[in-house]
Amino acid sequence: MTSSTVASESGSNDSLKSTTTKTSEASTKKEPTKSAEKREEDGFANPFEFVxxxxxLAVGLGNIWRFPTRAFNNGGSAFLIPYIICAITFGLPAIYLEFLVGQYQRASPPIVFRRIKPILEGIGWGCAFVSTNVAIYYIVIIAWVGIYIVNLFRGHINIWNNCDNAWNNVSTCIDMVAQKQCRTSNPPGWNLTGTETHRPDEFIFLNGSCVDKSLHTGVKFISAPEQYLYVNIIQRSNGLLDINHINWQVFGSITICWVLTALLIWKGMKMLGKVSYITVVLPYILVVVLFVRGVTLEGASTGLYYYFLNPDYSKIMSPRTWSEALKQLCFSLSLGHGGLMSMASYNHPKSNCLLNAFIVIAGDTMMSVIGGAAVFSTLGFLANQRNVTVPEVVESGISLAFVVYPEALSQMPLPWLWAGLFFIMLFLLGMSSEYALTEVFCTCLYDQFPKLRTKKLLVVTLWCTLLYVIGLIFSSDAGFYWFELFDEFGAGFASVLSVTIEIIVLMYIYGHRHMKTDIVEIWGEARTKFGKYFGANSPYWRFNWMFMSPIIGGVLCGLCVWRDYPYNGDGVKYPPLFDYIGWFIALIPGSMIINFAIINMMRFQKAGYPLKTVFMLQKQHKSYPRISEGFTEKQKEDAKLLPEYEPWDVNNNNKRASLSDKSVEEGKSLKDNSKASVKSVKQELQDIRKDMKSMKEQIDDMKEELTMGPMATKSTSKN
Incomplete structure (x- = not known):
C-alpha cells in the first residue's frame, strides 16, 4: 500500500478519536436541565411550606373517618401497637426514601426511574396512576362535605335530624333527638299501658309518638341522619348497575370542587405552599378544638374508655389486625402514590428530608390519634343521649363522619358552630390531599414535555376535565357503589405494590451502595457517633430497605389479594362485575411498567441506539459521573453508546445543536476524508493493476524471447 493511503487512514482515525473525546467530555460536564432550573423557580419558598x-397530602379524610373505626374494630388502643410498629418499620423508611430520591434527582417518578434504566420508567408512571385513581373518587367525599356546608350556611342545621322532610320514609325513620322523650317515665304520645313489663328503653320515637319496638319485628329502622345521607344526598340505587338518573346536587358539588382544584394546581407549587398554611394548619387547630369540646361532654369518658382504656390485646395476634394497620398507614401517608417524591423534587436540594419524614409521619399519627379521641368522646356523649352502649353507635366507613358524628353535634349547645367547624375541617383536609394527588400527573407531564410548563392552564384544565368526566359516574344514583369500588381497589393493593417495587428497584437495581454515597454527597459524612448510627446514613435504613420493607410489603400484597368474593357478600348490589372492574383498576398502575418498557425499547431503537442501552444507567442520572468511574472496560465501551441528553431536555437544545453541528461537520469531514481515502485506494489499486499488467506483458515478452532465443541460435548454426 502507498504512503498516501496510510496517511489518509491515519487522518480518519484522528478525526474519530477527536469526536469520541469531545463526546466523552460532554458527558462528564453536564449542565442543569431545564426541569431542574424550573424547579428552582417554581419550588417552595422555604422548607416549612414543603413540610x-x-x-x-398525607393527612386527609381517612384520619377522621377510617382510623377511629379501624382502631375500634381491631382492639381499641391495642391497635396503636401494630400501627406504630408499622409506621416505624415501613412508613417512616418509605417516606424517607421517597423524599430522598425526589430531592436528590430533582425529577418526578417517571424520570427518576428512567434514568436508572429506561426499561423501568413505567414504575414512575404507575405511581402517578395510583394517585390518579385516588383523586378520581376522593373528590366525591369532598363534594358530599360541601353539600353539608351549604345547608349549614342556609340555616338548615336540623335538616338531617328530622323525619318530616320530603325524602324521609316516616314508617322507618327514627328521630334520634326526639328519642330522648321515650326515656322518660311518662313520655308524651305514649299510646300503650305503661306497665312494668314495658320499659322506656324498649320504645322508639316513630312517626310522632313513642311505640313499642317489639311490635315492629322485621322492620329495619333507619335514623334521620342516615336517611338524609343515603336518600337525599347520595340517592343510592339498588346496585352497581342500577343507573337511573343524575344526582344534580352531587353533580354540582363535584363540579365546583374540580374547579377549585384546577385553580390551585394551575398556580403551581409556590401557591400550594402558601395555601397549605390554611388547608393544613387550620384542621389541626379545629381538631384540637373539637377534642377539647368532646371531652367536656356528658358521657365522653365512656367513649374514651372504649377507645383508649379497653384494649383487646388478643387482636394483636391476628394477621388481619396487622394488615388493617399497614393498609391504613399506606393510604393515610399516600405511600407509592408518587406525590411525596414529586413534591420533594421541588424542595431545597440540601433540605433535611429525614427530619421532614419524621415530621410528616408524626403529624399524620397525631391527627389520627387526636381525631379518633375527638370522635369517640363525642360518640360517648351520643351513646349517653340514646341510653345505649358505645359499640351500638359506632359506624364504619363514611357513616361515622356523615351520620353518627353530625347527629351528636346537633345535640350540643350551639350545634351550628360545632357542625360548621367539623365539616370545614373535613373540607380543608380533603382539598389539601386532592390537589396534591391531582398535581402528581401534571408534574410528570411537565418533566416529560418541558414546553408544557408554559401552557400550565391548558394542561391543568384538560387533565382535571378528563378526571371530572371519568368521575361523572359518581353523580348517578349508582354512584355510591362505584365509590366503594374505587375505594376498595383504587388505592390499597396498588399503593402497597407500588411502594414495594420502588424500594426493591432502588436497593437491588440502582444499588444500596450508590444510595449510601448519594446521601453522603448531599449531607456529607456523619460527624458524630449518634449521627453515624441514627442519622441520615444509618445502617438501619439500608437494612430496612433491603430486607424488612420488601418482606412486609410483599406479605401485605398477598393479604390484599386473599379475601372473600364477591365483595361484601352481596351478589346483587355487588355483582361479579364489581370485582372484575375493580381488579382492572387496581392493575392499571402495574400495567404501566410493561407498557413503558415496550415504548422505550421502540423509542431507543428508532433513535438508533442499541437495545441494551435501555437496560443501562443513563448519563442524565445525577450520580452517573461518579458511578461511571468504577465501570469495567467493557462497561465503558458500552457507555459510549448511551444518549448524551434526554430527548425533551430543551435547556441543552442550543448546546446540543452546536454539538450536533460540530458532529455533522466532523462527520462530513470524516466522510469526505473517507471518500478521498477510498478514491485514493481505488486509484492506487488501478495503478497497481496497470503496473501488474505492464509487468505481466514484460514477463510474457521475456518468456517469448527466451523461447525464441534457442530456436534462433539453432537456425543460425544450420546456415
Missing part, C-alpha cells in the same frame, strides 16, 4: 404541603 406543610407534604402533610396536606
Amino acid at each position: 406543610l404541603t407534604a402533610l396536606g
Whole structure:
C-alpha cells in the first residue's frame, strides 16, 4: 500500500478519536436541565411550606373517618401497637426514601426511574396512576362535605335530624333527638299501658309518638341522619348497575370542587405552599378544638374508655389486625402514590428530608390519634343521649363522619358552630390531599414535555376535565357503589405494590451502595457517633430497605389479594362485575411498567441506539459521573453508546445543536476524508493493476524471447 493511503487512514482515525473525546467530555460536564432550573423557580419558598404541603397530602379524610373505626374494630388502643410498629418499620423508611430520591434527582417518578434504566420508567408512571385513581373518587367525599356546608350556611342545621322532610320514609325513620322523650317515665304520645313489663328503653320515637319496638319485628329502622345521607344526598340505587338518573346536587358539588382544584394546581407549587398554611394548619387547630369540646361532654369518658382504656390485646395476634394497620398507614401517608417524591423534587436540594419524614409521619399519627379521641368522646356523649352502649353507635366507613358524628353535634349547645367547624375541617383536609394527588400527573407531564410548563392552564384544565368526566359516574344514583369500588381497589393493593417495587428497584437495581454515597454527597459524612448510627446514613435504613420493607410489603400484597368474593357478600348490589372492574383498576398502575418498557425499547431503537442501552444507567442520572468511574472496560465501551441528553431536555437544545453541528461537520469531514481515502485506494489499486499488467506483458515478452532465443541460435548454426 502507498504512503498516501496510510496517511489518509491515519487522518480518519484522528478525526474519530477527536469526536469520541469531545463526546466523552460532554458527558462528564453536564449542565442543569431545564426541569431542574424550573424547579428552582417554581419550588417552595422555604422548607416549612414543603413540610406543610407534604402533610396536606398525607393527612386527609381517612384520619377522621377510617382510623377511629379501624382502631375500634381491631382492639381499641391495642391497635396503636401494630400501627406504630408499622409506621416505624415501613412508613417512616418509605417516606424517607421517597423524599430522598425526589430531592436528590430533582425529577418526578417517571424520570427518576428512567434514568436508572429506561426499561423501568413505567414504575414512575404507575405511581402517578395510583394517585390518579385516588383523586378520581376522593373528590366525591369532598363534594358530599360541601353539600353539608351549604345547608349549614342556609340555616338548615336540623335538616338531617328530622323525619318530616320530603325524602324521609316516616314508617322507618327514627328521630334520634326526639328519642330522648321515650326515656322518660311518662313520655308524651305514649299510646300503650305503661306497665312494668314495658320499659322506656324498649320504645322508639316513630312517626310522632313513642311505640313499642317489639311490635315492629322485621322492620329495619333507619335514623334521620342516615336517611338524609343515603336518600337525599347520595340517592343510592339498588346496585352497581342500577343507573337511573343524575344526582344534580352531587353533580354540582363535584363540579365546583374540580374547579377549585384546577385553580390551585394551575398556580403551581409556590401557591400550594402558601395555601397549605390554611388547608393544613387550620384542621389541626379545629381538631384540637373539637377534642377539647368532646371531652367536656356528658358521657365522653365512656367513649374514651372504649377507645383508649379497653384494649383487646388478643387482636394483636391476628394477621388481619396487622394488615388493617399497614393498609391504613399506606393510604393515610399516600405511600407509592408518587406525590411525596414529586413534591420533594421541588424542595431545597440540601433540605433535611429525614427530619421532614419524621415530621410528616408524626403529624399524620397525631391527627389520627387526636381525631379518633375527638370522635369517640363525642360518640360517648351520643351513646349517653340514646341510653345505649358505645359499640351500638359506632359506624364504619363514611357513616361515622356523615351520620353518627353530625347527629351528636346537633345535640350540643350551639350545634351550628360545632357542625360548621367539623365539616370545614373535613373540607380543608380533603382539598389539601386532592390537589396534591391531582398535581402528581401534571408534574410528570411537565418533566416529560418541558414546553408544557408554559401552557400550565391548558394542561391543568384538560387533565382535571378528563378526571371530572371519568368521575361523572359518581353523580348517578349508582354512584355510591362505584365509590366503594374505587375505594376498595383504587388505592390499597396498588399503593402497597407500588411502594414495594420502588424500594426493591432502588436497593437491588440502582444499588444500596450508590444510595449510601448519594446521601453522603448531599449531607456529607456523619460527624458524630449518634449521627453515624441514627442519622441520615444509618445502617438501619439500608437494612430496612433491603430486607424488612420488601418482606412486609410483599406479605401485605398477598393479604390484599386473599379475601372473600364477591365483595361484601352481596351478589346483587355487588355483582361479579364489581370485582372484575375493580381488579382492572387496581392493575392499571402495574400495567404501566410493561407498557413503558415496550415504548422505550421502540423509542431507543428508532433513535438508533442499541437495545441494551435501555437496560443501562443513563448519563442524565445525577450520580452517573461518579458511578461511571468504577465501570469495567467493557462497561465503558458500552457507555459510549448511551444518549448524551434526554430527548425533551430543551435547556441543552442550543448546546446540543452546536454539538450536533460540530458532529455533522466532523462527520462530513470524516466522510469526505473517507471518500478521498477510498478514491485514493481505488486509484492506487488501478495503478497497481496497470503496473501488474505492464509487468505481466514484460514477463510474457521475456518468456517469448527466451523461447525464441534457442530456436534462433539453432537456425543460425544450420546456415
